[in-house]
Amino acid sequence: MAASTHGVAPTPQSLPGVANIVAIGSGKGGVGKTTLAVNLAVALAKLGHKVGLIDADIYGPNVPLMMGSGKQPRILEGNMIEPILAHGVKVISIGFISPGDKPMVMRGPMLHQIIRQFLQQVEWGELDFLLVDLPPGTGDVVISLVQTVPLTGAVVVSTPSDVSLQDARKALEMFHQVNVEVLGIVENMSHFTCPHCHQEIDIFSKGGADRMARQFSIAFLGSIELDPEIRHGGDTGLPVALAGEGSPQGDQFFKVAKQVAALAVAQSAKTRDVLEIS
């Protein structure tokens, strides 16, 4: 696979002050990447970590809506961009800069430039975790990311349906090809609990992501229910994780967040050890 858009691939440079960079991807669209990204970011912040969130879905930026902010970022000295602070998380999205319903029309090199700017020209300060919400598919943005910064790892989201799992496998393969460690898989829209009879309804065939994780010897990070409250939280800019660890909807995201944090920290330590030895 071509690893560079311009012939020679630049060497990735770590971001000073940013301890872990974790991408959230899926392969298939609409499976809940952004929902997971915003709730993980909020959960990690509530757990006391310093958190940033990049909306790398340049063509369909949903993070501003889901984080409940439409502010324009300020330009600081040295042409640096100040991220927007929403629910305790530092956020950047093309949606803050070019709001409204106009589609973003751009070529690959422009996309690459925006991803680089979001990484290097945003005043992130000290961060424990910088999460990157990837667009659907297996393409350009990931290449731009890995060319710009060393990624700590990736989290793959899938619903348990066969079509979603098929695309999740492609995402796993893509991360493998660009040498990004997959920290684990999350099953979203795992099942639905009927509010009337309280029975669990298996809409997308629960358990598929767990099976796939075992097949690929990757950690299964947990499952998130299909729940109208989660959708409502996204649509109103109030991610359910804001309700805290003890809340019925938030709890699932906190469990995933703790695992992601532990695995990312372990992965960063491993990479540091390798660099020190070599």
Ligand SMILES: Nc1ncnc2c1ncn2[C@@H]1O[C@H](COP(=O)(O)OP(=O)(O)OP(=O)(O)O)[C@@H](O)[C@H]1O
């Ligand atoms: N567990 C869930 N329960 C209920 N609704 C959910 C859940 N997860 C996601 N949704 C809803 O499904 C829709 C798609 O989710 P989301 O935008 O997070 O997916 P995505 O993978 O980021 O999509 P895209 O590929 O377009 O970026 C949204 O309306 C979201 O609120």
